[in-house]
């Protein structure tokens with residue numbers, strides 16, 4: 001996730017069909033762009049992104065959505081494609097379990113609330129593109145037609161390649 005500059009990653013994105021994701025809580029809302037070269041190491045990224053929490057979130061239940069916020073979103077499942085103005089709720093209440101099975105309840109707002117909504121959507125098979133208005137989605141598709149076609153070619157090649165490696169299962 002850090003390697004590809006992601007701030008969240010959900011189980012289904014890496015072949016884990018469980019209601020689990022990891023999410024960074026950052027002070028990005030207050031962060032300002034600067035002229036330094038992009039951070040390289042995980043430590044540099046933590047510092048630059050203002051990471052204040054690295055959460056493992058299991059079985060999330062979201063409620064009490066409030067407000068509207070618009071910000072840029074991308075997704076590690078469709079690398080390097082972004083949309084500038086994705087609408088999300090500004091704040092929400094989340095109930096979840098951590099990796100130790102302990103239950104937590106808290107309010108999340110701003111960027112962290114956005115990450116939680118994006119990752120929870122992955123657990124329900126929803127991509128941020130599905131959250132765009134029809135007009136915005138058309139714009140996104142037009143702007144990224146070539147990159148999307150390339151991804152489709154790669155996905156097909158991957159499936160074809162893996163097909164050749166699939167072995168029959170011997171049953172005793």
Ligand SMILES: [Zn+2]
Nearest residue numbers: 074075076077
């Ligand atoms: Zn994503």
